Amino acid sequence: MRPAEPARLLDTLLCCALIEARSCERMKLLSEQLPDAELAAFYKGLLACEARHHRVYVELAVELFGDRDAVLGRLEELAEHEAQVLAEPSPLARLHA
Ligand SMILES: [Fe+2]
Incomplete structure (x- = not known):
């Protein structure tokens, strides 16, 4: 994330997204794989x-920053960075990996 505002706010919103x-x-994945139909429906909900x-965070970013293409472009950059980080082996346990 970029350290200075207002870019920091945009990056925070998009990381949340x-x-x-x-x-x-x-x-x-859970909703598609669970054999229990009731539980699968719960996860589908x-x-x-x-x-x-996800949409709320993206739309809030667009509303605050005004340029949808720029917001979506930054979202893509952050997603690419996320993919690179996750592709690297880590000796630490990851709860959200
Ligand atoms: Fe949520």
Whole structure:
């Protein structure tokens, strides 16, 4: 994340959006793999919630910063950085990896 405002705020919002997107992916996997239909439906509902949370952070960033293309471009940059970090081996346990 960039250290100086207002870029720091934009990066914070977009990192939050990425966290929500990853939660969404986990809920999708659970909802598709669980043999218990009731539990699968529960996680499918959470999937929808996480997707909304992702959109809220992105839309808030667009509302505050005004330039949708620039916001989405920065989101892509942060997602690429995230992918690079996760591709590197780590000796530490990762809760959100
Ligand atoms: Fe969430």
